[in-house]
Amino acid sequence: MELNNNTSRVKVIASGIIPFAFVIIMMAYIFGPGSDLLDFGIPLPEITIEKIDFVDSEIQATVRNTGPIPVEVVMADVNDRIHPAAVEPDGFLERYEAALVRIPFEWNEAEPYIIGITVGDGTRFEKEIEAAAPALQPTLDLAVFFAIIGTYVGIIPVMIGLLWLPFIKKISKSKYHFFLALTAGLLLFLAFDSIEEAIEVSDESLAGSFNGSLLVATAVVLSFLGLYYSGEKLVQRANSSKLAKPVAIALMISIGIGLHNFGEGLAIGAAVGMGSIAFSTFLIVGFALHNTTEGIAIAAPMSRGKLMIGKLAAMGMIAGAPAIFGAWIGGFVYSPFTSVIFLAIGAGAIFQVIVVLMKWLREEGDRNLSSASVASGFAVGMLVMYLTSILV
């Protein structure tokens, strides 16, 4: 009997391993040494100039090897005129390795510049800056400034939105459903907005080898799945630990919105960092306005539980405060890769919140999500966001 058991186990293991061995053999045949099946020609070097900083008497370019082979950075130019420069830590870049190219240059504020970097085979890569502006130095003053901006964009509007709570508490069930659906509509718009922004950043500053759109898609789906899974766990625990379900849902919404606001903070910080004052003002006003609706999103589920001022304020912080961290990172250590990732994570988080909201609506009675209040709520949410996006 025992022997029998053992042999059957061996058989199971073998039947699992044998096809796997064939996979390895096949891969070795296709990619292995001496295989010329996939010889599509000479791999070309590629670098991406991710960031240009204008500091005192110097232009600094952050370059990354985003091609399939190692490259050497051998020359720098400003407006297609060769200039001596320093490369730190050194000019040899393995795949995905980054270096800082420091070009001594007396640049003029607000003038456009094209920075070129040439690699060992003579190929030149360039990045255009529309208007030179001094790079932000991470001073305490500036950190405080960003914190204040973040507070205005993130925390205060969300808190204002939370003031809708008493109103939502008093209305009928169908009106309540309307507001829940409205929340979902608002969020859906924000998710699309984040994705669009992420793809834009990846198109502008991320190398083709990162597969920008697919990177965004992957990050959105992964963050959705991760948050959905942990969100469900949170609800289960909330059920067992007597934390009211509305609170759990509102908490998830807060976290999702927090990630989104982090992305907004990044955008503001990066805009200030790039010196585009008009653009950053536009972002600050726009984000501040629509973030009041995020307060409604948190308040709507909470309105069916007990009124808990402390918890509500905490959620306002969770949703709003990340705007401050975002502004710091965006302003001081901006990297296109991080922005794309954070914006995509924010979008995934929002999709998760929407799914949870819809599940809740079904449990609350609208099984097919087809009532007039839900449909109109969704539509109004999207429309409101679209119109505000035009206005600001």
Next chain:
Amino acid sequence: MILLVSITVGLSLIAVFPTISEAQSEQKTFVTHSGAVITTSGDVIDPLYTVSTVDFDPDEFLRNFEYGRVSTSETGQTIREYTIIAEDDKIQEISPGVFYNVWTFNGTVPGPTIRATEGDLLRIHFINNGSKEHTMHFHGIHPAGMDGVFEPVGGNGGQFVYEFEAGPVGVHPYHCHVMPLEEHIVHGLYGVFIVDPKEGRAPADEMVMVLNGLDTDFDTENNFYAANTIPFYYQHHPIQINTHELIRVYVVNMVEFDPINNLHLHGNLYKYYPTGTDVVPSFYTDMITLSQTERGIMEFEYEYPGKYLFHAHKVEFSEKGWVGIFLVQDNPNNSQELDYGT
């Protein structure tokens, strides 16, 4: 909340500082062309000040003239025979760190400066060791069958003998004339052909400057410009000449893609002989503009010792390598034995 912050900070640190972490302790200081001082622990990339390791020597090329293997015919005519081998597989470091596939006559860009006297019989044994068809097309006067246009010479050992009488007097280019022509020229298949008048020219410190450009990334725009191929070379290694000595420069413009090139001399003016076909100068100037394959002879003397720039006054070209320095030295003996070049 704490989770959110730690995820945030962690992710951003990973993405922002993936590799800029290996600290190097050694600090270097370098002074740029414009006088800026920069201290770095990294590499200095500078076509001006980095010691050149290129395997084409512009100093050697500058004053090198090939007179060929000389014999005399039964009729008393001087015969000059040359062997020119074309290749198109050489990877050369044309500026520090920049490697480019040059196509060469006798291994260099430009090819050897072929020099003869008017009326000499030239016999050029051309061997094409490249992978593509190439020819030699001489500017000047010769029979149709010797023009290097309708007689493409196959690669991998194809041969042809160009035979014609040297003329007219002057400085002329020669280059490959196989389609696509621009590609063959830009890759480096050109050189200088000088025909001296029978009576000769006045003794002088003579040199050849081929103004050329290199399109290293094949976008039909030059990435580098130079006199004699290596950008910034004569700025880094000034050409040493003497005061009160006649300097004669044979200048040939081989720049493609850009409609013009030019040569501006500092602290002096030169007598200019367009194409070198006349023995009377046409201009006395410090600035000549040259179109494709336009060429001429410049003659000048420096009175005061010191450093003098010469460069394209199309400043873009000089800022991309076409700039050099004459280091003029007082030499009481007006000696020719001065050790030229370094």
